[in-house]
Amino acid sequence: MIKILVLLVIGFVVWGIVRAYQRSLAKPPASKPPVVEDMVKCAHCGVNLPRSEAIYSGGELFCTPEHKQLGKK
Numbered sequence: 001m002i003k004i005l006v007l008l009v010i011g012f013v014v015w016g017i018v019r020a021y022q023r024s025l026a027k028p029p030a031s032k033p034p035v036v037e038d039m040v041k042c043a044h045c046g047v048n049l050p051r052s053e054a055i056y057s058g059g060e061l062f063c064t065p066e067h068k069q070l071g072k073k
């Protein structure tokens with residue numbers, strides 16, 4: 001009789017774990033939408049890059065310091 005009770009308790013615990021696991025699957029943590037950054041074009045080579053990575057000089061944007069030195073094509 002004790003064995004049956006122990007089995008019932010184990011079964012109940014396993015069932016509880018499975019339920020908790022399924023609940024965690026059903027509700028994934030809210031992920032932030034990807035931030036779409038403004039894309040700008042290098043005035044020298046025309047490559048697209050995020051505005052935060054661009055180098056601003058004399059009214060033009062460049063992808064690298066080298067292109068900034070080379071200037072607008």
Ligand SMILES: [Zn+2]
Pocket residue numbers: 042043044045046047062063064067
């Ligand atoms: Zn460039």
